[in-house]
Amino acid sequence: MTISYVRMSSLSSSLQPLCFCELGSTLRYSNTKRNPNRPFFCCPKYNTKGLPYCKYFKWADGDQCRELDLQARLNEVERKEKEVLKRLSNIEKMEIELRKRAAEIEKKEMVQSTRDEAFLKRELVLQK
Template sequence: MMSKEKVSSSISSSSIVKHTLENTPVCTCGSPASLRTSNTRRNPGRAFFGCSNYNMKGLPHCNFFKWADRGQEREQELHKIETDLLRKKDELQKTQEEFQKTREELRKLEEEVRKTMEEVRHWMEEVRKREGKIVKMELEVRRQRTHLRICWAILILLYLLYVRS
């Protein structure tokens, strides 16, 4: 069994150890848990808390077990989640800003289209007025032609009458 002093002196620079030694959990049997190091293939050198009475001859012990770095893993997970949330919040804000810019551009374009439509309406009104004037002038020209033809026909008839008499 490795004592707290040996563990803390061998890896005292580790923030995990500092944090865990300050926050030593209590076993389910009521005694403070002791910090140990795993020697398994799966977790070599990983610190954990176990019952302080484990492997003590004749003393009853519980099956208390807790990874010492578990809190730090959660902190790292939470930090990662927080970082992701902040990144997504920034992305959302940028997207909102882009949306706002696009909305403003659309409003400007809409105003330009509205002005252009007003100009087109005005021009169309002018075209209708001029078209009306042209139609009136054409009617007047037709009437005058008709009058001229009638006058010519009368003149020709009068000439023919004069020539025969």
């Protein structure tokens, strides 16, 4: 029986069984003719660069698989939400920095404008 790795999900520890190594098992999908796309649990070290792994294997039932998929989707949504909030915070910080820089430039332009006016007045006085 050939089983190949198709997908790993980020799972809630309360839903996924422990393998014989006492690690949270990994949900994968069979890629065999006999059990196409059938979900199963196995040792997370299975098929990973020669690491030793236990022989844990258990077919996942439909309800359990759906719960795990929903939990994985929820985890992904929460991760993306945190990422969006972080980006929003960075944008707000950049906006504040840009406003500070714009105020500094405006202040320098006003000072320069005042100096230019004073210079022109002196030039006019000297020309008379």
